Amino acid sequence: YQQGDWLDFCRGPHLPSTGRIKAFKLLSVAGAYWKGSEENPMLQRIYGTSFFKEQDLQDYLKRLEEAKKRDHRKLGPALGLFSVEETAGPGLIFWHPAGTRIRQVIEDFWKEEHRRRGYELVTTPHIARDELWRRSGHLSFSRENMYAFEIEEEGYVLKPMNCPGHALIYQSRLHSYRDLPMRLAELGTVYRYERSGVLHGMMRVRGFTQDDAHIFCTPEQAPGEVLGALDLCLFMLRTFGYNEFEVDLSLWDPEHPEKYAGDREGWEMAEKALIWALEKRGLSYRRMPGEAGFYGPKIDIRMLDALGRSRQGPTVQFDFNLPPRLDIHYMNSESKEVPVVMIHRAVLGSLERFFGSLVEHYAGAFPFWLSPVQVAVLPITDRVADAAGRVRDRMREAGFRVELDDRNEKIGAKIREAEIQKVPYMLIVGDKEAAAGNVSVRVRSAGDRGACDIDSLISEMQELSRSRALAP
Ligand SMILES: [Zn+2]
Ligand SMILES: [Zn+2]
Structure with missing residues (x-):
């Protein structure tokens, strides 16, 4: 210039x-x-x-x-959530106890919602013959992104995606239109090669767990299934505290049909199904011609976080080309074998990436239902050790994640430590509280609340958990 x-x-x-x-x-x-x-x-x-x-x-x-x-790369280790270990290699995440507690809460919520919405959970192996990936067309498309090795002189790869595994489960028996839709979901850990230069904390890694599902259905059922998947995505994201979204609709490029599998008629049907679902929910979206994958058009949803940054979230892809390639069918009402439609979808995308975003969204101060430590019990002196122990036991029996700070420290130091760990509830026990059988409560960001009896505290917390409230 x-x-x-x-x-x-x-x-x-x-x-x-x-x-x-x-x-x-x-x-x-x-x-x-x-x-x-x-x-x-x-x-x-x-x-x-x-x-x-x-x-x-x-x-x-x-x-x-x-x-x-x-930055989750700073908060993660500081709060004992996760680490990347140089000895093990770059881009590989070690989830520590506090991080794993949160992950389990996320997984439990995810499984519960999927069962409620008619999904079946499955588990598939981490390695498979490369033949499986060759058949699906994945081997030739992304050979350089997979980890390949040999077992008894046969080529194997470490699973880079869950689709062919779910297709095998579908294929293992015959299906009639009456069995459909069939929704198979898996928290499937996959491995993909990424150059070390592009790895970034939990956001860009070499091994991650996709919250993956594949819906096998008839073309007539597909629009409704896309809508159901969208509803599940929006419900879960809102529960995690995201309320603003950006939606991209990736379409094919009709000028270059040679870049895609399938014919014009199929692409039009697929795109219509996605548009119908988006408009049914009144979501505004950006059309992205030429951005679709090889097998079909897709919807990408990004959520805006507390700082207004957009974070990669759910994907819903309408695929009418992999099923004929993998030879997966169903019997239609005229007893004719026809290819099934496959909807690939993920709600959180990758558990690692979603978790990294969540850490930054809340700056580590997770809502009560997600907090790794929900309640800290802080005795003021040794004299009340027994009373504090009983409070801890009550909380534990009620199902909360509770920690007792029985170090020989001043109460001020214990409160500061619980604040650094961003614990939502601090229950302080002194002579007065021990005698009265209650506790003195401090709530994160709301401050001192004074004396409180344990039963009413427990029912308050149970309500926070049950409703997955975003406060305190
Ligand atoms: Zn210049
Ligand atoms: Zn898939």
Whole structure:
């Protein structure tokens, strides 16, 4: 790009004068090799940003600061949620006890909702012959993304996706139109090769658990099944505290049918089903022609988090091409064998990525139903150790995740520690409380509440759990 007698390396355009930049700030500097090669001289790269108004710049910098504080790569290890271990390798997540508690709450909620909506849960192996992936067309499409190895001189791969496994279960017996729809769901851990340079905390990893499901149905049932999947996605995301969404509808490119499987008629039917469901729910969406996958069009939903950032969430894909390729059918009402429609869908996407987003959305201060430690019992002195132990036992019996801080520390230090761990309820036990058989309550972000009897506290907390409330 040329401006006057200055020739730049970029494509431009440039401002006619730097005087037009009103609110700006230089953010950081970094070294970069000329053309990215270490043989070449080192250049200095300067990062900066600018806005039309000073206020916009200040808002942006505040958000940047807040994002840094909420970074799940920092909060995760600090709160004992997860780690990445250099010894084990990059992009592999170790879920620690506190993180695993939250993961289990998420999984229980997920399973309950799926059973309620007529899904069957399945479990499939982590490795399979590469033949399975060749048949589905995955081997040739993404060979470089899979981990391959040999067993008894036969090629195997580590499962990069769950689809062919679910198709095998469907295929293992004959189906009539009366059995459909059949909805198979799995929390399936998959492994995909990603270059080490693009790995990022829990957001971009090499091994992750997809909350995957495949719905096998007739073409007539498909629109209703897409709608059901959308409803499940929106219900779960809202329960987790996300209320604003961005929706993309990825369509094929009718000018280049050679880039896709299937014919025009099939694509039109598939796209119509997705559009019908989106409009039925009044969701506004962006049409993305040419962005569809090889097998069919899809809906992608991103949720906006507490800082207004969009986070990758659910996907619903209408697939009418993999079933004929894998030879999976059903008997229609005229006793004719016809290919089934397959809807691929994930609600959370990847448990790891969803969890990383959730940590940042709440800055680690999870709502009561998700908190790894819901209740901290804090005795003021050794004299009340027994009374505090009884409070802990009552809470545990009521089914809450509770911890007793019986260290020989001042109460102020114990409260600070529970605050750092972002525990929603602190129950303080002193001589007065021990004598009265109650506790003194501190609620996260709401402060001191004073004396409270244990029975009413338990029913209050049970209601928070039952309703999956977002406060405190
Ligand atoms: Zn330039
Ligand atoms: Zn799939």
